[in-house]
Amino acid sequence: MTKISMTVDGVRYDDDVEPRTLLVHHLRERLGKIGTVVGCDTSNCGSCTVLLAGKSVKSCTVLAAQADGMDVTTVEGLSTPGGALHPVQQSFHETHALQCGFCTPGMIMAAVDLLNENPDPSDEEIREGLEGNLCRCTGYQNIVRAVQHAASTMRTDVPTTPETAQQSQPAQPGASQEVTT
């Protein structure tokens, strides 16, 4: 057993873990962060992507012990229940960038990192940047659109879809509308 301490979605957790425990299993099974999912056993699908110290990683390739002392953000930490969605989450919704939604948390986390690195990516840069995240449902076209749309939202801090533009209120970063259901 190894003692580790990490801050996940803003909350600090101290745990004993077996050295072989993967970060994804620690997040899911010990911390209850079940928004992050496992889609493969070869680190190819990207379903398990989280931010580790602000950078996207496939949490099935990192040991929990390696994350000791670090900050982790999962999809559950991007927004608060009932609170504001992250612009990337909002864009995925607006542009229909998901169908079954299984790849979506990982895809969103990878997109957040991509936009942090490159706030104004070309379509090609988005396609290359998300190459490690597989989606079987969407054919990726709307995912590319979503990332473009999020990029423009985050650059201007003003929502730009026809629906949100009508409301003409400047949105704060991370303060987009909640999904209406």
Add this chain to the structure above:
Amino acid sequence: MTVTEPHAGAEVGRDRRRKEDARLITGRTLWTENISLPGMLHLAILRSPMAHARITHVDVAPARHLPGAIDAFSGQDIADIQGTLACAWPVTEDTVVPDYPPLAVDEVRHTGEPVAVVAARDRASALDALEAIEIDYEPLPVVLDMEAALADDAPLVHEAKGTNKSYTWIFDSAEAGTGESVTHAESEAELVINRRYVQQRLIPAFMEPRGVVVDPTGEQITMWSATQIPHILRLMLAMCTGVAEHKIRVIAPDVGGGFGGKLQITPEEFIAFAAARRLGRPVKYVESRSESMLSAHHGRDQIQDITLSARRDGTVTGLSVKLLANMGAYLGIVTPGVPILGAFMFNAIYKIPAYRFECSGVFTNTTKTDAYRGAGRPEATYAIERIMDELANELGMDPIEVRRRNWINHDEFPFSTVAGLTYDSGNYEAATDKALGLLGYDELRREQQQRRDSGDPVQLGIGVSTYTEMCGLAPSRILGQLRYGAGGWENAAVRMLPTGKVEVVTGTSPHGQGHETAWSQIVADQLGVPFEDVEVLHGDTRTSHKGLDTYGSRSLAVGGIALVQACQKVVDKARPIAAHLLECDPADLEFAEGQYRIKGTPGTGKTLADCALAVFTSHEMPDGVEPTLDADATFDPDNFSFPHGTHLCAAEVDTETGHVRIRKYVAVDDVGRVVNPMIVEGQVHGGIAQGMAQALFEGAVYDADGNLLTGTFVDYTVPSSADLPEFVTDRTETPAPGHPLGAKGVGEAGTIASTPAVVNAVVDALRPLGVSDVQMPCTPERVWQAIRSATDGGERS
């Protein structure tokens, strides 16, 4: 049935953002893997490393004593409760249906077949304990190739059956009375073209691995499963294990993709069911990706020998198809039926006067095949669309022109085809013309000629694919004639709550298609309630007790009609209540946009919500009024629906490296009236991606011993965002005459159309080099080899 025209302000036809998204983008999704119950044990499954072997010895005892392990068992240990997996579609009277124990008892017939199970307190311990199980195999001869399997001295997959042939199914238009004799057509023809096309084996590769949780501790045994078919699964569990049906509840929570790959009753579900009963406590099994690739069913895998006869003016006079279909080692729920669905689609959109189809289902020591997106129809469309291009090439005719000469014109519907179907409606001209315009066809043909003339190392090819498909798998009567073991009806229930909000229960079982949104749009229009006031419930046999689930684009095409009918019943039921509230005769009322008004009298009337509250209190209701506002409808259509479309692909092929680059891809689909254009477009995108993946990237490969060489995402190329191009999509709308909304179904269209469009483009690019075929997937290596063997004057590949 008359198609209702959309009214101003209608929800149907509108790009509504999906209700489903709220939980999916925030990680609050209920995947099967996320379910955890008190006292739950985790199962791990030991799988056969051999493709064919006798199990000579099993000892699970050492596994039981390892830390965390609670139980371990083999097929022998649960023989009395595990039941047997069933095939629901023996296509002929004498179809050979082998026994199919969920956990192998004395013999294994493909690699990955489950042989023993450990139940432990956590997954890691269960996996560790698997290694302690002792098991000995005596290898038996392996047969993998379909033609080899049919040889007289072939090793037998099921010794006791004495044959590797499951069935032979024949359709002949002369005998069926739907057309002329193919033999005659071929003897009279000015041109006869023979081709062999191979449909490589594909792995559905839904992103969420299959998982199952079983809780035996309640009044009912509850199973959560990542399945497309909770209703069928419950029925099969009852029929195949002997547990009473009303004592079983199946729930499909959020399901992460299916594509036919979760249209199955799986050994793992049966094993978990048996384990939970044996242990008396909840169990969970979630497969790894490698297990999924190895043992969840595969798709396609056919050898198609196709003969087209024609006149020199381009008129097709006859079509005959001989098919070998790989069943794998066992028959899954619809394994034998998949190629038979294709039988009805080889003639595609063409007025072919003579047709013969013969299919043999063959057992091999491979994972079973079964439905995969399109199930039989993509295979059929591929063959006919490839050979139509060969015909065009032989005649020196434009491939579009060849199609125009043969297709059914829009004024000829309904049209009875040589395969015995009646196509409801269509307009192939409109879709094709629109697609040609979007692609810039003529201009690209000019560029193609320039590249050919200049001997450009990068050649341009244009691929055409026109298609129709039979959607909305239903008419129960026809399914019965085809010996399918279930009906094709669908159910919907609509419940007005006292406050006027609406709960809708559907028998369909979505896994990414957005039914919660589309169904809400339909109900909002039918009942005149806000979209937000509708909640759609599905995928639980307790709340949704009647249904036949989601596959074959049947949900909207069949389930959508049941939904409209249930809404209409609610409207009818509320009429006397509204009349009572308005103190008038029910016959004097009209219902529009959610309000009953006295005919010819402007002003406010009574809404359904008013009626719902009035009937809930029921303080004063006329005699005979049932104090609820809900209704249930079950619908069985009298025909399939037939979406269609034209896809065009422009591809650049580097003749020096064999690399294919999709330059432009255009899809014009006609799926009838559209409920939510945004969702339809998304379905088309995903469908094209999967069809393109078959054309260019994917293929399951076994080695000579029957080991799957493409058992992970490292070896099996599911395309990534960097591998796929942008798609240009558009629509024409020819309403389905048999549907109150005019809808036809869209789930499979993209997959059916795109595979031949892409391969036709690749071959078209290479024609000047003498290439007439490239086998799928058209990887750079395959393309390069095809070029080389053509230019060397050797065998064409």
